[in-house]
Amino acid sequence: MPERHPLTVVHPDKDRLREATGARIVLALADALAERETVHVSLTGGSMGIAVWEAVASSPLAELVAWDRVHFWWSDERFLPTGDGDRNAQQAFDAFLGGSAVPAGNIHVMGSSDEFPDQHRAAEVYAAELAEWAEDGAAAPRFDLTLLGMGPDGHMASLFPGREEILEDDAAALGIEDSPKPPPGRVTLTLPLINGSERVWFLVAGQDKAPALGRVLDVAGRAATVEELRETPAAGAHGIRETLYLVTRDAVGEAGG
Numbered sequence: 001m002p003e004r005h006p007l008t009v010v011h012p013d014k015d016r017l018r019e020a021t022g023a024r025i026v027l028a029l030a031d032a033l034a035e036r037e038t039v040h041v042s043l044t045g046g047s048m049g050i051a052v053w054e055a056v057a058s059s060p061l062a063e064l065v066a067w068d069r070v071h072f073w074w075s076d077e078r079f080l081p082t083g084d085g086d087r088n089a090q091q092a093f094d095a096f097l098g099g100s101a102v103p104a105g106n107i108h109v110m111g112s113s114d115e116f117p118d119q120h121r122a123a124e125v126y127a128a129e130l131a132e133w134a135e136d137g138a139a140a141p142r143f144d145l146t147l148l149g150m151g152p153d154g155h156m157a158s159l160f161p162g163r164e165e166i167l168e169d170d171a172a173a174l175g176i177e178d179s180p181k182p183p184p185g186r187v188t189l190t191l192p193l194i195n196g197s198e199r200v201w202f203l204v205a206g207q208d209k210a211p212a213l214g215r216v217l218d219v220a221g222r223a224a225t226v227e228e229l230r231e232t233p234a235a236g237a238h239g240i241r242e243t244l245y246l247v248t249r250d251a252v253g254e255a256g257g
Ligand SMILES: O=C1O[C@H](COP(=O)(O)O)[C@@H](O)[C@H](O)[C@H]1O
Pocket: 044, 045, 046, 047, 048, 049, 076, 077, 078, 088, 148, 149, 150, 151, 152, 156, 157, 158, 181
């Protein structure tokens, strides 16, 4: 197993986290595009997961990126009708994608409740779309960058604590029922899929997340045990090349934020 060298970058507050991460995203994409023709990014929802794309939208650096060569995917989605303001894709569209030069064909949204009978079918179809873009028989394209949020309960994507979905090692995507965070129906990528990413960046802000983030950082340099994964699913995610925890001061239990 390759060694992990996670890095935590502490920002004074949410505004600085948003601005710094917006710039970091643009530079990482520009670097990745210098290495290969097509770059794949996996987005997350949540407060910081959307705010950083507002920062990209207003960044003068954004012109460094050939947006027509970047593909967008999601680590999870709320199973709601197309256009619902609570859908992660809709929020990303409003924050950045809608006003960007990214072609519609590069935007791979997870299925919505007006298109599919249930979230399980939406997950199967998303897994098939991922496989279409994979190289060499893999389950998905290699994500150059995966952004993740984390809830105060330690969930990431739609992989929640105290449940078995975090241990799924076969499917690429899963339908989730009875999510403890609304809405109850969701679609999520699985942990092995997320861990196939070159870079995984967690965006974590707020004092309420300090206990869960503490547990994640305790195991960040090694593989989490099954018990640790069940208690804090976010503790299982890491990138092949890089794992970054981009956090606010209060999220690591310091004053401020
Ligand atoms: O519901 C969700 O929550 C998490 C975390 O959101 P946050 O607002 O606490 O940062 C998010 O990462 C996930 O994509 C979303 O569906």
